[in-house]
Amino acid sequence: MIRVCNLRKVFDENVVLDGINLEINKGEIVVILGPSGSGKSTLLRCLNCMEDPTSGNIFFHDVDIADMKVDINVHRQKIGMVFQHFNLFKNKTVLQNMTLAPVYVAKKKARKARLRKLFGKSYNAEDIRSLKEINAAAKETAIELLSRVGLQEKADVYPSTLSGGQQQRVAIVRALCMKPDVMLFDEPTSALDPEMVGEVLDVMRSLAQEGMTMVVVTHEMGFAREVASRVLFIDEGKVLEDGTPKEVFDTPKHPRLQQFLQKIL
Amino acid sequence: MFYVKVICMGNFGRKIEIFLEYMIANNGYKMVLEGLKNTAIIAVLGLFIGIVIGTLIAAVRVSPKYKFIVRFLNAVCSIYVSFFRGTPIVVQLLLFYYVLFPLIGMNITSVNVSVLVFGLNSGAYISEIMRGGILSVDRGQMEGGRAMGLSFSATMMKIVIPQAIKNIIPTMGNEFIALIKETSVVSFVGATDLYKAFNTAGTNSYEFMVPYLAMAVIYIIMVLLISLLIKIIERRLRKSDKSL
Numbered sequence: 001m002i003r004v005c006n007l008r009k010v011f012d013e014n015v016v017l018d019g020i021n022l023e024i025n026k027g028e029i030v031v032i033l034g035p036s037g038s039g040k041s042t043l044l045r046c047l048n049c050m051e052d053p054t055s056g057n058i059f060f061h062d063v064d065i066a067d068m069k070v071d072i073n074v075h076r077q078k079i080g081m082v083f084q085h086f087n088l089f090k091n092k093t094v095l096q097n098m099t100l101a102p103v104y105v106a107k108k109k110a111r112k113a114r115l116r117k118l119f120g121k122s123y124n125a126e127d128i129r130s131l132k133e134i135n136a137a138a139k140e141t142a143i144e145l146l147s148r149v150g151l152q153e154k155a156d157v158y159p160s161t162l163s164g165g166q167q168q169r170v171a172i173v174r175a176l177c178m179k180p181d182v183m184l185f186d187e188p189t190s191a192l193d194p195e196m197v198g199e200v201l202d203v204m205r206s207l208a209q210e211g212m213t214m215v216v217v218t219h220e221m222g223f224a225r226e227v228a229s230r231v232l233f234i235d236e237g238k239v240l241e242d243g244t245p246k247e248v249f250d251t252p253k254h255p256r257l258q259q260f261l262q263k264i265l
Numbered sequence: 266m267f268y269v270k271v272i273c274m275g276n277f278g279r280k281i282e283i284f285l286e287y288m289i290a291n292n293g294y295k296m297v298l299e300g301l302k303n304t305a306i307i308a309v310l311g312l313f314i315g316i317v318i319g320t321l322i323a324a325v326r327v328s329p330k331y332k333f334i335v336r337f338l339n340a341v342c343s344i345y346v347s348f349f350r351g352t353p354i355v356v357q358l359l360l361f362y363y364v365l366f367p368l369i370g371m372n373i374t375s376v377n378v379s380v381l382v383f384g385l386n387s388g389a390y391i392s393e394i395m396r397g398g399i400l401s402v403d404r405g406q407m408e409g410g411r412a413m414g415l416s417f418s419a420t421m422m423k424i425v426i427p428q429a430i431k432n433i434i435p436t437m438g439n440e441f442i443a444l445i446k447e448t449s450v451v452s453f454v455g456a457t458d459l460y461k462a463f464n465t466a467g468t469n470s471y472e473f474m475v476p477y478l479a480m481a482v483i484y485i486i487m488v489l490l491i492s493l494l495i496k497i498i499e500r501r502l503r504k505s506d507k508s509l
Binding site: 075078080 | 331403405406408409410411412413414415416419423424427428431
C-alpha cells in the first residue's frame with residue numbers, strides 16, 4: 001500500500017532520514033520505535049508529505065506522492081493522521097471538526113461532477129448530491145463514529161472543554177470520518193496523563209482488530225508487543241531492525257537495539 | 266482677579282452664543298452632520314477595505330514559497346506595504362487625488378478618493394496585524410487541516426483566519442480608532458469631514474475657540490463609543506470560546 005524508496009530528509013545540514021526503504025502492506029500494523037531524535041516522527045510525517053522528502057520516492061497506491069506535481073490533498077484524504085497534540089480545530093465543535101473535511105471534499109466532488117455533466121463529459125452520478133444530503137451523510141457517519149468511542153453526548157461542545165484522552169479519541173474518529181486506507185499515529189499518547197493513555201490505546205486496539213492498516217510511532221512497548229504485526233527500529237535515520245514484535249523484543253540482533261531495550265524495559 | 270474671571274466667563278458665554286447661532290440659525294449643523302457622515306463612511310469603508318486587503322496580503326506572506334507566483338505576489342505585497350507605511354497619509358491622499366486619478370483621466374469625488382486611500386493605507390497596517398495573528402495560531406491547526414486533505418487556502422479560510430481574527434480584535438480596534446482620527450486630514454483634498462465643518466463654523470464667525478472644542482468633544486465621544494463596542498465584541502467572542 002505504501003512503498004518508500006531510498007527516502008532522505010535533510011534539515012539544513014542535519015541528515016534526519018538517510019536512505020529509508022520500506023514497504024507497508026494492507027492490514028499491517030507497523031510500530032516504529034527509536035530513541036528521540038532518531039527520525040521516527042519525521043519518517044511518519046514524510047509518509048503523507050507533511051514533511052517534503054529531500055530525495056527519494058513514496059508510493060501510495062502506486063502513485064509517487066513525493067512528486068511535487070501530484071495533488072497531495074487528494075491522497076492525504078485517504079491517509080488519516082493523528083498527532084501528539086491532537087490538533088483539533090479550536091474554533092469548531094467536535095461534530096464540526098469531524099464533518100468539515102468530508103463535507104468539503106464531497107462539495108468539491110459534486111461541483112466537479114456538475115461541471116463535467118454541463119460540458120457533456122463522463123461523470124460519476126453518485127458524486128452529484130445536494131448540500132443537504134452531503135451534510136446529513138457526514139453528520140450520520142460522524143455521530144456513529146463518536147458513539148463508537150463513547151463520546152456521542154460531546155458532539156456539540158468545543159474541544160477545549162474535553163480532557164486530553166477525549167480529545168485524542170475525537171482526533172482518531174475525525175481521521176476515520178474520511179474513511180482512510182491507512183492511519184498514521186504520531187506519538188498519540190505522549191501528551192496524555194498516564195490514566196488517559198489506556199482509553200486511547202483501547203480505541204487503537206479495536207481499530208487494529210478491524211483490519212485497519214496502521215503505522216504507529218509510540219513509546220508504549222506493551223502496545224507494540226501486543227498489537228503490532230511488525231516492529232521497526234530506527235536510529236540515526238536508518239532502519240536498523242525490522243521484524244515481528246517477538247523477533248525484535250526477544251531476540252534483538254543489532255547492538256544499538258539491545259542497548260535501547262535494556263534502557264527502557 | 267474676580268473681575269478678570271467674570272470677563273473671561275462672560276466672553277466665553279458670548280462665544281458659545283455666536284457658535285450656537287451659527288449652528289442652528291445659519292444651518293451650520295447641516296455641515297457638521299455631513300462631516301460626521303463622511304468621517305464615518307471613510308473610517309468604516311476604509312477599515313472594511315483594509316481588512317480585505319490586509320487579510321489577502323497576510324495570507325500571501327505566510328504562504329509557503331515554493332511556487333513562482335507566490336514569490337512574485339510576495340514581492341508585490343512587500344512593495345505595497347512599504348509604500349503605504351513609508352509615506353504620510355496626507356501625501357498619499359494628495360498623490361491619488363491630484364496625480365494618479367488625473368493621470369488616468371478619471372473623475373472621482375474627494376470622499377471616494379479618501380475611502381480608497383484610507384482602505385489601501387489601513388490594508389498595509391492590517392496586513393501586519395493579521396500576519397501576527399496568523400502566526401499566533403498554533404501551527405498544529407494548519408497541520409491538522411492539511412493532514413485531512415484540505416488545501417492550504419481552505420485550511421487558512423476555515424480554521425486559521427477565524428482564530429487569528431479572534432486574537433487580533435483588540436489591535437484591530439486600535440486600528441479603527443486611529444483611522445477615525447486620521448480622517449481629519451481628508452480636507453486636504455476638499456472632502457467635508459468634521460474638521461472642515463467646524464473650521465468653516467470658525468471662519469464664518471471669526472471665532473475658533475468653541476467650534477474646535479466641540480470638535481474635540483465629538484471625536485472623543487466617537488472613540489469612546491467604539492472602545493465600548495470593541496469590548497462587547499471581545500467579550501462575546503471569548504464567551505463562545507469557554508462556554509459548554
